[in-house]
Amino acid sequence: MTDIGKIDRDFFDEHVYPYLGAEREDELLGPKHGVDFGVIDIGDHVVALATDPLSLLPELGFEKAGWFAFHVVMSDVAVSGLQPSHLAVEFNLPPEITDEEFAAVWKTFDREAKKLDVSIVTGHTARYSGCQYPWVGGATTLAVGKKENLVRPDGARPGDRVLVTKGPGVETAGFLVTLFEDRIDLPADDIEDAKDRFYDMSPVEDALVAADAGGVTAMHDATECGIHGALVEMARSAGVRFDVRHDDVPVLPGVLEACEFFDIDPWASTTEGTLVLTVEADAAETVLAAFDDADIPAAEMGKVSEGDGVYVDGDRIEHPDVDPSLQVFAELSADRE
Incomplete structure (x- = not known):
């Protein structure tokens, strides 16, 4: 354990x-x-x-x-x-x-x-x-x-497209900066941007919008271990391969600055509010349009194929196992006591 x-x-x-x-x-x-x-x-x-x-x-x-x-x-x-x-x-x-x-x-x-x-x-x-x-x-x-x-968590199939909403590190930024603002040495604008992420920390609307649009084969909220953890869990449960790209994923204001301050990998850290989903190829544009209509940032980040594992920009990744934001939260909480 x-x-x-x-x-x-x-x-x-x-x-x-x-x-x-x-x-x-x-x-x-x-x-x-x-x-x-x-x-x-x-x-x-x-x-x-x-x-x-x-x-x-x-x-x-x-x-x-x-x-x-x-x-x-x-x-x-x-x-x-x-x-x-x-x-x-x-x-x-x-x-x-x-x-x-x-x-x-x-x-x-x-x-x-x-x-x-x-x-x-x-x-x-x-x-x-x-x-x-x-x-x-x-x-x-x-x-x-x-x-x-019903959208099963193990439903990703070869030929599907991989979509993501909101991007990495949403919870890491919105939660930690809101909670420990007095300890954050960042420009005021970066702090406010990160705090603005707080009410982005729910994937509920994202999931309901996607399901209503149709063509969704699997969904996973990217909590502990972030987007990388969610991708590995989805691919592993379905017995398929994911090939994805970082550059295609939206990154919200304040996230990278906060993660750099905490020395946290945004792709492996908790991001409650971010939804990772797979959709049928001919439904991808419809789902993305539904996200756009709901003002939910989203993008296609890759595809599903036969095989196993997750490949980011051509390199295989493994499950992070331990979320780096948990240790930061524990340390900052201990210092406050």
């Missing part, structure tokens, strides 16, 4: 995958390393579901912290191509959180859920000794839809 961040593939294969409880015929897609969601077959419809930890960082302000927490838990199920529909959420709160602070978080959840037509159907909320920020609980998101509208 890695010292920090998600477990690696070897740990998953040895300690998790062999022990998954009962086998059921209605399980259409079960746990796989690097796959965002599972699927239950209920006849003509399916239920996609995903579970994620809840994090709240008071330093962001409780409205922003609540917005980020909500969209993180929506992201994994949104890449199923189905509209998120239901949320179960559990808060294990530190004793010091005030009623007013929690209310700010919860009202933000309510506001964002209404925007997406998501019903909060069950949960648990309590203060407990021993609980501390930022990890304050967990949530499970569901999306109910027709089986034919």
Whole structure:
């Protein structure tokens, strides 16, 4: 197991995958390393579901912290191509959180859920000794839809095109610079550009726009280990080869400057809000036009072919395994204590 961040593939294969409880015929897609969601077959419809930890960082302000927490838990199920529909959420709160602070978080959840037509159907909320920020609980998101509208995470096929929205390092810039602005030695304009990335840190709209446009064969949000990690996981799960180019990918203002300041590789660092997807060749322009209509920066970065692995500008890359932004966050948080 890695010292920090998600477990690696070897740990998953040895300690998790062999022990998954009962086998059921209605399980259409079960746990796989690097796959965002599972699927239950209920006849003509399916239920996609995903579970994620809840994090709240008071330093962001409780409205922003609540917005980020909500969209993180929506992201994994949104890449199923189905509209998120239901949320179960559990808060294990530190004793010091005030009623007013929690209310700010919860009202933000309510506001964002209404925007997406998501019903909060069950949960648990309590203060407990021993609980501390930022990890304050967990949530499970569901999306109910027709089986034919499901976009499987392992659906990339030879001949598909590889598309990406927003580019690398969005979360690294938007999150770290917003959180540690007082520690950032960059020109004021670069700091403001990086902070402007904060509300780009959701791929939910990206995924729903793409699915509505049609022709999407697979989607993955580029969280831990960034775009490179997402590409490797998608190619590996589908048993295909990706050939992609860095120069074709959009890079938003403030990202490269922030990543250089933190000495972080933007292609291997978390970029919540960035969507990597594969689409049928004749649908690529339609999907890109839909992104453009929604004011979502996007581009075609490569193609899918028979074989295996991911090749960037002709060179094979491997999964980064450890996200460099996690160590930076840990160090800066420790220095603040």
